[in-house]
Amino acid sequence: MEVLSPQTGASAESLAELLRRGNVFSEKCPSREVLKHVTSRWGVLVLVALLDGTHRFSDLRRKIGGVSEKMLAQTLQWLEADGFVLRVSYPVVPPHVEYSLTPLGRQVGQRVEGLADWIEGNLPQILAAQGGQG
Amino acid sequence: MEVLSPQTGASAESLAELLRRGNVFSEKCPSREVLKHVTSRWGVLVLVALLDGTHRFSDLRRKIGGVSEKMLAQTLQWLEADGFVLRVSYPVVPPHVEYSLTPLGRQVGQRVEGLADWIEGNLPQILAAQGGQG
DNA sequence: CCATACACTAACCTTTAGGTACGTACTTAC
DNA sequence: GTAAGTACGTACCTAAAGGTTAGTGTATGG
Structure with a gap:
């Protein structure tokens, strides 16, 4: 060692x-x-959202409150380049693109979801700890 | 529901x-x-580092490669305000301050560590997925 | 015929995370 | 006597994250 x-x-x-x-x-x-x-700010949310299954670009945008199109596109490209997200584009018009997690992506996604879930679930205590320390 | x-x-x-x-x-x-x-970039590393036990400011700085003093201080203040980090200052000279995790902090720390560990352990596969997708 | 949806890209701007350098007040080591 | 260590605060600067707006080409809905 x-x-x-x-x-x-x-x-x-x-x-x-x-x-x-x-x-x-x-x-x-x-x-x-x-x-x-x-x-990254949106990376976390994209991973968690995609754990629910395949999404289209606009679906993700609607699901994740507050993302701009630019940032969603950027984040998806990062995660795709890292091998976590799979992008499938159908050559139809209007455009149709589907995003999903690779097996690798599903694994990170689960850890990230664990973290996000914990924070969501313990928000009251966290908020209490914040205010109570004065 | x-x-x-x-x-x-x-x-x-x-x-x-x-x-x-x-x-x-x-x-x-x-x-x-x-x-x-x-x-945050340094938040993750601070939480993981503090899972090992109480650290002084300089200890953390040495342990976490690349942090500036400013960012370490800032990050510690964020985490303290969120109720994850406990700061104990001894009024001696030269200054002596000890940082540790609160019970709440230990819980988030473990999730974060899980994520960081997974990435470390699967780095070869991730790197392969990055390069192999051309 | 005009608006909308789709999945983006490009251009431009703001905000903030983060870095660098310096100062502090005192002590120990050289 | 000077350098280094301690735990930061302050001031200034850069880089990058992030936001806003406009535009693409086609097809459907009103």
Whole structure:
């Protein structure tokens, strides 16, 4: 068992190690980017929404209160590039595009949903803790 | 069972409902703010780091690769205000401050850690999915 | 015939997360 | 005597997230 110190920097060997396992505490680890997309403001909500099944663009937009078209498109592209979202476009007119989760996406989605659900369910306590600390 | 439509807006009754349960999909729900802090770039890492036990400011800074002092302080204040982090300051010189998780904080921390761990563990597959989709 | 829906893109603007650098008040180590 | 460590606050700046508006091409509904 080898512990990486973020301060000492990565040797040539530990770089390979990073790819093998990932270490979010290390500045250069690619997992930071993935985490950024997944935990982005709309990324969270898109993942949770898509756990319900395939959605069209407009469906997602209606379901997720407050998203702009631009941000929804952007977020979907991030998640698609990370291999979490599958985009299927039918060449008809008017345009018809379906978004769904890949198996990988379903797994992250579940963790994210767990987090979101916990916050929703414990909102009263959180709000109480906020106000009560004065 | 009542389903809230984000489009129709909240009635007086569903507003109270929001506070009782929380609904991330609704634009005005306070859970959005909490989620923002918890899933912020450094919020995630702070929560995971503090699951290991009490840390001093500088300890956290050394442990979390790449945080600036300003952002670490800011993030800790967000999480403290949300009732997730407990700050204990000893009036000695040089300053001595200890940060730890509240019971509430430990619970969110675990969900967040689950997510971070999953990403770390599945990094190879994610990276493969990214590159392989061309 | 005009509005709307669809799934976006492009251009432009605002906000804010985040970074850098400096100061502080005192102490220990060199 | 000087440098470093401690836990930040403040001021200033950049980059990026995010919002708003307009436009695309076609087809359906009124």
